[in-house]
Amino acid sequence: MSPDTLLMVANVVCSTLTVVLAVMAVKSVPVGRVFLVHRFGRYHRTMEPGYRFLIPLVEKVAHRVDTRLRDFPVAPLSVTTRDRGRIRVEISLYVQVVDPLKSVYGIDDHARALERQAHQAVRVLLEPRDQETALAARTEIGSTVVEELTALAESLGIRIDRVLVNPSVEVPAVGQGSLGQQPAQLAAGSLGRSEQPATPAPVPAPGPVGPPAPDGVGHRPLAGDDPRLIGGYQLLRRLGEGGMGTVFLGQSADGRLVAVKVIRGQFVADAMFRRRFTREVETARRVSGEHTAALVDADPVGDPPWLVTEYIPGPSLHQVISRQGALPAPTLYMIAQGVAEALQGIHGSGIVHRDLKPSNIIVSEAGPRVIDFGIARAADSSALTRTGHLVGTPGFLAPEQLTGGTITSATDVYAYGMVMCHAGGVAPLPDGQPIESALGMLPTGLRDLVHSCLAPDPAARPEVAHILERVAAPAAATVDAWLPPPVRTMIDLHAAATVVEPQAR
Incomplete structure (x- = not known):
């Protein structure tokens, strides 16, 4: 082969190789x-x-690839349950890349696939259930979603670390067809009597208003003889009844929810009762704090007298104990801290509550709230009612209340101890039963503290500031998981009971 031929072949090979390498080089x-x-x-x-x-x-x-543990929220999902309840499910996935070669496009690009799979799993799990069992299924929902997503995540080179699930009652916003849930933290508003609207709203015809509340919630439709409008507040449901009157769920002119306490007709002409109710209003004005219910409006001289406080969606501690029994330690510590902070605010206003008990404590998602200052008095006041009448609730009365002794802030501390005993699962003590046997059901960290609160001598009981020092650290450690799922479900159901069909105004 001649040199020219060899050179030509070499040029062809080199040109071909150059083209191949150029093609290979472009990526x-x-x-x-x-x-x-x-x-x-x-x-x-x-x-x-x-x-x-x-x-x-x-x-x-x-x-x-970023292989750190990351989280991303799944788009909220609305599920209609078997009893036509509407549940809103919010899910956060905590994921980590474990195989960079499979996860070429990273986590965010696979979020939609994970989201669709999670939504499908939740619908399959919740739609056949009724509202209450669906709300209570948080742990089961999380486990199911993790199981459903694991295989898909592995194919994408992703590991599901954990799933956080928060199902709650889906509540329409105010002005979108029905009365929506208002935030638990409502502004206190004016403490004076609100001005009447320029054109009074027409009163709806008598008869029950709104559908029945979910099971386990004490809210009831209005009765035929219940008022529909008090002081410019539209009444929507009955929240409860007491010896003095009825408490209603109401709506203000600006759309927020309030609790309206209306005094019974037979007390209107009782001068002593009028003075007592006026004193309750004055007391409520003085009390402030994150863990109490703020007074919004009042008319103690009206016919009938009434007062309005912020509405706190949630069951009373009495309802929680009656339905769920003994509460776990994280819940007990949060209640211990919240109620102690409420007492600190009450006592700081120069007031003694005098009737602290589980039915006067609302368990809300934001923490416990102390309500009802119907028999609260200034710390230096004398006896409240006629001679021979006990003030307070049997089972929570301090020894000095039974013997006619001086009522001080230590009286509330005694009731605080009894509240914590009940929350820990202790029924009222039978006569002769030693207190030590009841305290045995409380967590170790609360046992000695509660025992000191129940000291017969008021001077031997701890100050509220000391109680807060003892419970602050354990409560802070459990703040993210203090509500067990059944109690959270009760709160959700109370929120659901505030959804009322629009009424003629």
Whole structure:
């Protein structure tokens, strides 16, 4: 073969090899990702997404993947349960990349696939159930979602670390067809009597208003003889009844929910009762604090007299104990702290509550709230009612209340101890039963503290500030998980009971 022929063949081979190598050198870096380009040795460079030229067999593309544990929220899901209840399910997935080669496009690009799978799993799990059991299924929902997503996540090079699920009652916003749930933390509003609207709203015809409340909630429709409008507040449901009157769920002119206490007709002409109710209003004005219910409005001289406080969606501690029994330690510590903070605010206003008990404590998602200052008095006041009448609730009365002794803030501390005993699962003590046997059901960290609160001598009981010092750290450690699912479900059901069909106004 002649030299010219060899040169021609060599040129053809080189040209072909150059074309092949050029084709091999052009690589597409996936859109939206940053890649490191490595050369065997010390050389490296960073390349932007798109088509790039690489040196064949020398440079390689390696995906830079963030392998830290990350979380992303799944789009909220609305589920209609068997009894036509509407449940809103919010899910947060905590995931981690474990295989960068499979997860070329990262977690965010796979979020929609995970979201669709999670939504499908939740619907299959919740739709056949009624509202209450669906709300109570938080743990089961989380386990099911993790199981459903694991196989998909593995195929994407992702590990599901944990799933947080928060199902709650879906409540329409005010002005969108029905009365929506208002925030638990309502502004106190004016403490004076509210001005009447320029054109009074027409009173609806008598008869029950609104559907029945969910099971386990004490809210009831209005009765035929119940008022529909008090002081400019539209009444929507009955929340409860007491010896003095009825408490209603009401709505203010600006759409927020309130609790309206209306005094019974037979007390209106009782001068002593009028003075007592006026004193209750004055007391409520003085009391402030995060863990009490703020007074919004009142008219103690009206016919009938009434007062309005912020509405706190949630069951009373009495309802919680009656339905769920003994509460777990994290819940007990949060109640211990919240009620103690409420007492600190009450006593700081110069007031003694005098009737602290589980039915006067509302368990809300934001923590416990102390309500009802019907027999609260200034700390230096004398006896409240006629001679021979006990003030307070049997089972929570301090010894000095039974013997006619001086009522001080230590009286509330005694009732606080009894509240914690009941919350820990202790029924009222039979005569002759030693207190030590009842205290045995409380967590160790609360046992000695509660025992000291129940000291017969008021001077031997701890100050509220000391109680807060003892319970603050354990409560802070459990603040993210203090509500057991059954109690959270009760709160959700109380929120659901505030959804009322629109009434003629």
